[in-house]
Amino acid sequence: xxxxxxxxxxxxxxxxxxxxxxxxxxxxxxxxxxxxxxxxxxxxxxxxxxxxxxxxxxxxxxxxxxxxxxxxxxxxxxxxxxxxxxxxxxxxxxxxxxxxxxxxxxxxxxxxxxxxxxxxxxxxxxxxxxxxxxxxxxxxxxxxxxxxxxxxxxxxxxxxxxxxxxxxxxxxxxxxxxxxxxxxxxxxxxxxxxxxxxxxxxxxxxxxxxxxxxxxxxxxxxxxxxxxxxxxxxxxxxxxxxxxxxxxxxxxxxxxxxxxxxxxxxxxxxxxxxxxxxxxxxxxxxxxxxxxxxxxxxxxxxxxxxxxxxxxxxxxxxxxx
Ligand SMILES: Nc1ncnc2c1ncn2[C@@H]1O[C@H](COP(=O)(O)OP(=O)(O)OP(=O)(O)O)[C@@H](O)[C@H]1O
Ligand SMILES: [Mg+2]
Numbered sequence: 333x334x335x336x337x338x339x340x341x342x343x344x345x346x347x348x349x350x351x352x353x354x355x356x357x358x359x360x361x362x363x364x365x366x367x368x369x370x371x372x373x374x375x376x377x378x379x380x381x382x383x384x385x386x387x388x389x390x391x392x393x394x395x396x397x398x399x400x401x402x403x404x405x406x407x408x409x410x411x412x413x414x415x416x417x418x419x420x421x422x423x424x425x426x427x428x429x430x431x432x433x434x435x436x437x438x439x440x441x442x443x444x445x446x447x448x449x450x451x452x453x454x455x456x457x458x459x460x461x462x463x464x465x466x467x468x469x470x471x472x473x474x475x476x477x478x479x480x481x482x483x484x485x486x487x488x489x490x491x492x493x494x495x496x497x498x499x500x501x502x503x504x505x506x507x508x509x510x511x512x513x514x515x516x517x518x519x520x521x522x523x524x525x526x527x528x529x530x531x532x533x534x535x536x537x538x539x540x541x542x543x544x545x546x547x548x549x550x551x552x553x554x555x556x557x558x559x560x561x562x563x564x565x566x567x568x569x570x571x572x573x574x575x576x577x578x579x580x581x582x583x584x585x586x587x588x589x590x591x592x593x594x595x596x597x598x599x600x601x602x603x604x605x606x607x608x609x610x611x612x613x614x615x616x617x618x619x620x621x622x623x624x625x626x627x628x629x630x631x632x633x634x635x636x637x638x639x640x641x642x643x644x645x646x647x648x649x650x651x652x653x
Contacts, residue, residue, distance in 0.1 A: 566643070
């Protein structure tokens with residue numbers, strides 16, 4: 333049985349200026365110990381997917397799905413029950429997730445206490461301290477005793493993100509959802525934090541959904557990649573295959589946007605035009621697609637299975653939804 337199964341998940345935000353369909357019929361499953369990357373440009377629905385899975389969507393959002401289960405439990409009615417124990421979310425800006433008025437020790441203790449309360453175990457401060465130090469060591473904080481006594485503003489961005497990972501681990505979740513956790517960091521710190529994620533996921537055999545707009549980052553940590561555009565899955569497959577042989581023109585564009593030392597300076601190819609999904613007939617990517625042809629605007633292409641991959645492009649079968 334898969335850890336997480338999602339079938340036809342759609343999310344709609346109702347705004348003053350109308351409805352925004354942020355996710356459209358997204359389906360996937362996630363196995364234990366697997367890392368799934370969600371990649372796509374700003375507005376493609378990545379955070380909405382993360383929030384829907386962790387039960388953190390705002391109340392006005394309308395969520396629909398044929399099925400959404402975690403460890404076999406239906407999430408649609410019980411989403412509160414999996415938060416913390418089952419699913420933990422790490423956000424892009426760790427400072428906004430930490431309480432600025434509390435020392436790291438107090439915040440880690442709180443996370444450990446939540447877990448103890450849930451398991452109906454008593455909370456012991458000495459043991460919690462030992463565990464907090466071990467957790468900080470696990471995320472490669474070199475001076476854990478010192479960091480415990482600091483406030484969030486006394487930490488660097490990389491240290492804060494590591495503390496957030498430690499807070500997540502304190503609750504022993506089965507699934508970690510990380511929404512752009514390295515975007516705000518410089519490239520060196522980004523590589524270090526990525527390696528911490530990789531290490532804890534491997535050691536604990538944890539599953540992870542790793543969200544990033546950067547395919548190069550995703551390729552370093554994810555087993556599989558889901559490419560989102562306009563809230564729809566455009567391509568999904570194993571990371572190595574998607575990178576080696578991208579089938580959807582959008583994935584191809586994302587790969588072309590990865591800076592490459594061998595490319596001449598200024599030659600960085602990017603996807604033409606701007607991201608928008610309003611007033612488009614057929615394939616949402618068609619106005620920006622270099623291979624657009626007549627059939628692209630006939631209807632929304634079906635997600636076709638091609639060589640163990642899923643691709644939503646009529647080049648792989650002219651069928652529509
Ligand atoms: N609270 C909200 N109310 C109304 N619309 C929203 C809300 N949150 C997101 N949206 C819209 O839903 C769509 C998907 O947004 P989402 O934040 O999920 O994208 P994203 O891929 O995470 O983007 P980014 O890379 O910028 O974080 C966008 O069109 C966005 O404007
Ligand atoms: Mg986002």
